Amino acid sequence: MQFYMPFRLITGNNVVRSNGAALSAFGRRCLIVTGGSSAKTCGALDDVTAALSEQNIAYTVYDGIRQNPTMASCLAGGQIGADFCADFVVGVGGGSPLDAAKVIAVCIANPEAAEDALYRLEWANRPVPIVLVGTTAGTGSEVTSVAVITNSEGRKRSVRGNDLYAALSFGDPRYTATMPHAVTASTGVDALCHCAESFWSKPASDVSRALATEGIRLLVPALEQVASGITPDAQMRESLYSASILGGMAISVTGTCAPHTIGYLLSEQYGVPHGFACACFLTAFLRHSEAAAPEVASLFRAKTGMDIARIESLLQKLLPPYHFHLSDAELDALLPRWPLTVPNLAKTPGTCDSAVVKTFLRSVFAE
Amino acid sequence: MQFYMPFRLITGNNVVRSNGAALSAFGRRCLIVTGGSSAKTCGALDDVTAALSEQNIAYTVYDGIRQNPTMASCLAGGQIGADFCADFVVGVGGGSPLDAAKVIAVCIANPEAAEDALYRLEWANRPVPIVLVGTTAGTGSEVTSVAVITNSEGRKRSVRGNDLYAALSFGDPRYTATMPHAVTASTGVDALCHCAESFWSKPASDVSRALATEGIRLLVPALEQVASGITPDAQMRESLYSASILGGMAISVTGTCAPHTIGYLLSEQYGVPHGFACACFLTAFLRHSEAAAPEVASLFRAKTGMDIARIESLLQKLLPPYHFHLSDAELDALLPRWPLTVPNLAKTPGTCDSAVVKTFLRSVFAE
Structure with missing residues (x-):
């Protein structure tokens, strides 16, 4: 097993405001990277700007990141950050702004970097420090070294490297309270895919399985409530957020499996949200894996207390009724x-x- | 929750020899810190010296660390390391050499540091990089930022700080195969105390409990076999080692509880090995905690599948028949x-x- 998670993670209510002083370690000028409106709606962006102001840190906001963020939007953000002489970046939002913030941190430190070189992980200077503030419960990007960025050909591809770990990640589950039902569901099943894929991954270890197991034990009952239409209360939001962190840590050890890479197709071609896109392939993956590795199947049942039929049934209730058709x-x-x-x-x-x-x-x- | 574990951990068979190249990142001169003979017996010391030689890294060995290591022995090691102009330290052994190596790394970078300042965490320069090679399955020191060092008054006291995390830790469960039965038992119950104390600790989180839960689920059945006199096979050694890492990570999040601080008394005054010393107080701690926090008791039973009676019975079989007497x-x-x-x-x-x-x-x- 290889375990390397050099980020600092602080979770709990009001952690951004109560730990604002930690931001001043990263410099005097900050680029905030965010998306459309959810970071504003949930209060995270206000907390970040208030914390920066309290520390007399100058900032500018780049809110040009959209779902399945493009490398072009990262390069544009990097340009803005470099022009602003940003000492560090703060990514605020779900997986898209957090992933983009990681690549933008590279671009700020390497203004000449082009798309190909970024995917090849070829950059001369270490990225500027990365601070992440998660506002969804699914991506786990707060605790991984991966950014999934759509290239100029419309393909989702990973940029991964130890340089891309956050120096500091904040997780305040209250930010997730304003997520619409579909986002709760899609991000929640993304976390479920992370945990399940990591559990079954060939490089899984006792440590990664401990994290994945607890994630699944938190997620399945919580998502069953989501599926039955219950609006999550604060405690359920905390469970979902914890599970997303557990899943992120688990895949930091193991990486993901087939559903993630095949799921990209559905996001690219049909605009399916990332979590749903991966989850579409989860049942087939689990059925295949159960047959290919019966000893892991026994472990999975013993540790998580779940069987695959329960997960399949949960996904049937949570996923939109997609009808894709392609010939053989x-x-x-x-x-x-x-x-x-x-x-x-x-x-x-x-x-x-x-x-x-x-x-x-x-x-x-x-068919 | 605060989560900060910036070490790199590599575990598995033959990891020291197969990752020797990673050592050259830390410099050209190395102080090896170890104890009496177990690091030699188990093969770890030979692997470390072979890996250093292969990298053309000059080294010297300081083997002056004993159980419940003293600050005097750390200061002496620091002097030797400074005289040798060591760029980094490699601690090899159980908890005592690993803990001592952390403090010696501080002393090398701060040759003027005295005992009091070290306990007050007052040092001007960052310690030289710390590499740890664990040879027991219990301490978890490979993955914590704590060193427990006996002061000049004979009291065990902690030196703790983010500077004390290893840059790189190696864990090869094969090194634990030569542990005598009593050491397997004492270090195993140390890991059990780490997991149990962390689970019940007030700052416990879903992440720390995931790690502690898995540790307990691995430890209890394995230690029941140890208690019944079975010599652990390779797979059981792997489980015990994994559990010690899980316990170390769990206390990296939460710290330990009462059994650890009270247990120091038995080591200081009666020479009881650290693991047994803490475990002497574990049942009373669990009984108290069960009454004080019934909701955690329910969680403990649900997650670990264990009840306190089973742990009590296990400890009765594993611990030597101590008879301490002190008046009221x-x-x-x-x-x-x-x-x-x-x-x-x-x-x-x-x-x-x-x-x-x-x-x-x-x-x-x-009485």
Whole structure:
């Protein structure tokens, strides 16, 4: 096992305001990276700007990040940050602004960096310090070294590196209280995918499984309530947020498996929100994994107290009624996208070759 | 919750030899800090010296660390390291050499540091990088920022600080295979205390409890086998080692509770090995905590699948048949040692005042 999580994480009510002094360690000028409106609605952006002002830290806001953030938007943010002479970045929002903030921190320190070099992890200078403030309960980006950024060809690709860990992450579950039902559901199943994929991942260890197990034990009952239409109360929001952190830490050890890389297709081609997109493939992944690694299946049942049928039933209730159709020939044409060497597939139990990927695709693209 | 674990941990068979190249990041001259003979017997010391030689890193060995290591021995090691111009230290062994290596790293960078200043965490320069190679399954020192060092008055006191996290920790469970039965038992119950105390600690979070829960689930059945006289096989050694890491990470979040601080007394005055010393107070601590925090008791049973009676019965089989006797007046005379402000007591469920501490002491010092 390799374990490396050099971030500082502070979670709890009001943590941004009560730990504002920690921000001054990172410099005097800050670029805030955020999305459309949710960071404003939930109060996180106000807390961040108030904390920065209290510390007399100058800031400017770049709110040009959208869902499935593009590398172009990161390069634009990096330019704004460099022009502002930002000493550090604060990403505020769900997975998209947090992922983008990581890459923008690289771009600020490396203004000449171009798209290809960023995906190849080729940059000369260490990124400026990264501070993250999560406002959804799912991505786990607060505690991972990964940013998933859409390239100029419309493909979601990872930028990953130890440089991309946050120096400081804040998690205040109250920010998640204003999430619409569909966002609670989509981000929640993203966390469920993180935990489940990590649990089954070939490099899983006792430590990563401890984190993934607890995440699943928190998520399934909470998401069952979400599925039945109950509006989460403060305690359920805390559970969901904790589970998203547990899932993020678990994949920081193991990475994700097939559902994540195959799910990108649904986001790119059909605009399916990331969590739903991965979850569309989760049941097929679990069924495959159960057969390929029966000893892990026993562990999964013993540790989490869940069986796959319960998760399948939960997903059926939570996921929108998608009806995608592709012919057998169309599916075959997609397969070269996922060679066996894709890390997510290499980590999937058994041998996740084209035949297996096709069964996953078929489970979604029913003819 | 605050989570900060900036170390890199690599565990598995042969990790020292197969990751030797990672050592060259820390410099060209190394002080190895170790104890009497166990690091030699188990092969860890040979692996470390071979890895250093392969990297052309000059080293010298300081093997002056004994159980319950003294500050004098740390100061002596610091002098040797400074004279050798060591760029970094590698601690090899159980909790004693690992804890000592952390303080020696401070002393090398601060040759003028004296005992009092070290306990007050007052040092001008950052310690030289710390590499740790654990050879027991209990301490968790590989993943904590704490060193427990005996002062010149014979009292065990903590030196704790983010500077004391290892830059790199190696854990090869094969090193634990040569531990004598009593060491397996004592270090194993130390890990059990870490997990149990952390689970019940007031600052416990979902993350720390996930780690502690998994530790307990691994430890109790494995230690039941140890108690029944079974010699651990490789898989059981892996479980015990994993559990010690899980326990170390859990207390990195929460710290320990009453059994640890009260247990120091038994090590100082009666030479009881650290793990046994803490475990002597564990049952009384759990009984107190169960009454003081019934909601945590429910969580404990639900998550770990254990009840306190099972742990009590396990400890009765594992602990040597100690018979300590102190009168009521003698116990009263000890109480000022543990004011309510001791962090371990403040974190213990309920109010761990003198009356409670006395019940803990009475459970051991039966008249």
